[in-house]
Amino acid sequence: MIGSFQYFRFSFREVAPTMNEVLKYVQSTGLDKEHPAVVFTENVLKKLDNLQGICGGYVIKKNEPVLPTEGVIKIDDFTLHVGKQISKCLEEASYIALFLCTAGPDFSNITRKLNHEGSWMESYLVDAIGSLTVEKAMNIIWHNLAESMDKEGLKISNRYSPGYCNWDVSDQKILFSLIGDNPTRVTLSETCLMLPVKSVSGIIGIGENLRRYKYGCEMCNNQTCIYRKIIHE
Amino acid sequence: MKSELLNKLFECVEFGKINLESPYPPQMKGLPGADEITRQALESGITPDEILNEALIAAMDKVGQKFSEKKIFVPQMLLSAKAMNVSMEHLKPYFADGSVKRKGVFILGTVFGDLHDIGKNLVGMMIEGAGWEVIDLGVDVKIDTFVNKVKEYPGSPVGISALLSTTMINIKPVIEAIKTVSPKTKVIVGGAPLSAEFAASIGADAYGKNPLEGIKWLESTYRS
Numbered sequence: 001m002i003g004s005f006q007y008f009r010f011s012f013r014e015v016a017p018t019m020n021e022v023l024k025y026v027q028s029t030g031l032d033k034e035h036p037a038v039v040f041t042e043n044v045l046k047k048l049d050n051l052q053g054i055c056g057g058y059v060i061k062k063n064e065p066v067l068p069t070e071g072v073i074k075i076d077d078f079t080l081h082v083g084k085q086i087s088k089c090l091e092e093a094s095y096i097a098l099f100l101c102t103a104g105p106d107f108s109n110i111t112r113k114l115n116h117e118g119s120w121m122e123s124y125l126v127d128a129i130g131s132l133t134v135e136k137a138m139n140i141i142w143h144n145l146a147e148s149m150d151k152e153g154l155k156i157s158n159r160y161s162p163g164y165c166n167w168d169v170s171d172q173k174i175l176f177s178l179i180g181d182n183p184t185r186v187t188l189s190e191t192c193l194m195l196p197v198k199s200v201s202g203i204i205g206i207g208e209n210l211r212r213y214k215y216g217c218e219m220c221n222n223q224t225c226i227y228r229k230i231i232h233e
Numbered sequence: 234m235k236s237e238l239l240n241k242l243f244e245c246v247e248f249g250k251i252n253l254e255s256p257y258p259p260q261m262k263g264l265p266g267a268d269e270i271t272r273q274a275l276e277s278g279i280t281p282d283e284i285l286n287e288a289l290i291a292a293m294d295k296v297g298q299k300f301s302e303k304k305i306f307v308p309q310m311l312l313s314a315k316a317m318n319v320s321m322e323h324l325k326p327y328f329a330d331g332s333v334k335r336k337g338v339f340i341l342g343t344v345f346g347d348l349h350d351i352g353k354n355l356v357g358m359m360i361e362g363a364g365w366e367v368i369d370l371g372v373d374v375k376i377d378t379f380v381n382k383v384k385e386y387p388g389s390p391v392g393i394s395a396l397l398s399t400t401m402i403n404i405k406p407v408i409e410a411i412k413t414v415s416p417k418t419k420v421i422v423g424g425a426p427l428s429a430e431f432a433a434s435i436g437a438d439a440y441g442k443n444p445l446e447g448i449k450w451l452e453s454t455y456r457s
Contacts, residue, residue: 027306036249036257037308115354118318121311124351169399191346192399 005182012051017132053104058097083166093205103134103198130198155210161202239288246292249312267316271323281327293362297445314358336364338389342374344403349396359444395424405435
């Protein structure tokens with residue numbers, strides 16, 4: 001199980017969000033079908049069909065036992081300061097899958113071009129499609145991991161990412177060190193921004209007695225979290 | 234005639250009817266949009282000031298209100314901003330020759346290390362729609378770039394945004410550098426991970442939770 005980076009590549013069609021998912025994401029399901037946002041989304045989803053560079057994967061490592069009250073995960077002499085909420089959810093994890101997934105650089109290129117042309121709404125919609133695409137690709141990877149582990153009699157947790165549930169984004173550097181060389185071509189800036197921007201990273205717990213905890217704002221009391229602001233305000 | 238044209242322009246901006254070709258909204262299909270109506274208004278003798286204040290600023294104010302009340306969302310707001318922008322293109326010569334005065338210059342940028350620009354762009358569009366000249370420095374804006382622009386436009390307010398907890402801390406040295414060269418320059422900050430408390434802790438003069446709050450702060454701070 002512990003080994004090299006498990007690599008996945010996707011065509012856009014495999015991981016493309018639906019029209020309704022895009023409109024829901026931009027809080028615009030109430031728009032009529034003639035609205036330019038709806039018309040553009042419908043057309044651009046077709047045009048993105050040949051998009052390249054959507055890929056991701058994970059590497060599995062042994063989780064060294066630590067008291068959840070310490071709020072850390074220890075792997076290969078590295079310490080990830082995930083916070084008590086996440087460490088509690090991963091208390092029973094014998095292994096940790098460290099993942100990385102990207103929708104590729106094209107989304108940034110397209111949004112930049114559209115912005116430059118003054119097509120701001122269109123740029124915003126392509127950006128939203130990029131966010132949903134990488135999440136859908138990561139969902140497939142997560143399900144693949146779940147199936148593989150199920151064969152071994154193991155369960156897997158939700159996925160947790162730096163920047164959420166009080167896990168500081170600066171830990172990206174350690175996370176990337178642990179993931180090591182991989183074919184995704186995702187890099188990290190000095191400020192821990194992933195490039196291409198439409199990328200996700202994080203950890204998934206693996207264990208025999210792992211419970212899957214509720215994820216989201218219910219388990220987190222961070223009042224300044226980006227998700228909380230978007231979802232609840 | 235005058236009020237009819239200004240009302241039509243107001244509607245075009247409110248609903249994002251950019252030009253004659255724009256098929257939306259359906260009830261305005263085949264009718265002139267912000268582009269044509271602005272030209273017509275200028276040709277009929279309506280002053281650029283009247284166009285700006287009675288149609289564009291008023292319409293964007295309504296758009297901002299609808300957005301803050303969650304009656305419309307980002308796509309509609311961006312469409313309105315585009316309609317406003319198209320109209321504003323016709324007014325540019327009058328801004329340039331000084332016959333139309335804007336409320337002031339607002340310097341705007343995403344802090345160095347951060348490449349996110351959707352929120353920043355939205356703020357820029359709304360503030361421009363409120364009658365300000367917006368100088369958008371873009372994303373990943375270095376300290377020196379902010380400082381040089383502050384020197385170029387002394388007294389002009391500055392808006393700085395960040396979307397990551399790792400980049401919001403970069404705002405502090407930018408504010409310090411700005412205040413060193415121009416202690417009276419006021420800085421407003423914004424972005425998803427920020428809060429009013431954080432803004433105060435890094436020496437910002439204000440925190441804008443959304444574009445409308447930013448506009449309100451500008452209006453109250455720079456009321457002439």
